[in-house]
Amino acid sequence: MIDNKEIYQGGFYKLMREHDRRRRPFINVEFTIPDEDVDLDRLHQRSVTAPDKTPGECEKNSAEAKWVELQAEFQGQSALLLLHAMMVAISRRSAPPPLAITLFQRIWAEKGDILANELPTRWLISAATTFADCGRNSDQRALGMGLTTLFDMIKLNESERRITGQPGNKPFRRDRSIRPAIMPFRMPPYALRSGDLDRVMLSRLWLLCERDPVIQPLGIRMLRMVMTDRRTIFGRLQKIKDRHAT
DSSP states (O other): OOOTTSSSTTHHHHHHHHHHHHTOOOBSGGGGOOOTTOOHHHHHHSBOOOOSSOGGGSOTTBHHHHHHHHHHHTTTSBHHHHHHHHHHHHHTSSSOOHHHHHHHHHHHHHHHHHHHHHSOHHHHHHHHHHHHHHOSSHHHHHHHHHHHHHHHHHHHHHHHHGGGTOOTTSOOOOOTTSOOOOOGGGOOOOOTTTOOHHHHHHHHHHHHHHHOTTTHHHHHHHHHHHHHOTTSHHHHHHHHHHHHHO
């Protein structure tokens, strides 16, 4: 029975069914997985060529269709990025082949600095999610989940905020004629001028980043993005604190 009070109709039962549907394994996945000892240096030096077909010409939900889609996305870029993207796509599905996870881990262990510098934000987040799902140890899984949640919440927060037309680096000004609304779950509000929740959150993620050399390049890149871009809630909070201190 559907609870009409739930934000998402059908509740977690429906959410999980949708989640499981998105994670269906690819068909004929062996098509896109190279040998475990594939030459990563040669891949990095090689450019991705244009696909000779479209995803629609491939079998539905096949690894080949995903490969063709990614080939078009990474055309002209390093073939190492294409292989990484495919291993991410395979590893995030249900029951991924162990070789796909092995290659994902090897790529980050041997070429992590290259990936951290060359991947667009979308694929940095996808890599973090893959570590959360398939990490070799608790530090990888914890940091992967932390980075994914951090960037997903920034995306949700800033996507809603941008409809106001306010630039991301400009904090909202308080309207003292309006009584502040009650916080969700009756939580006490964050002390915008003196609180340290934002600092503690980032510090805990950085600590995890220092403990595992494989995920470290990814963690450093993503956390430095948060540290240096003033168009997020973190930048605005620091601006409020700096203004109050002055």
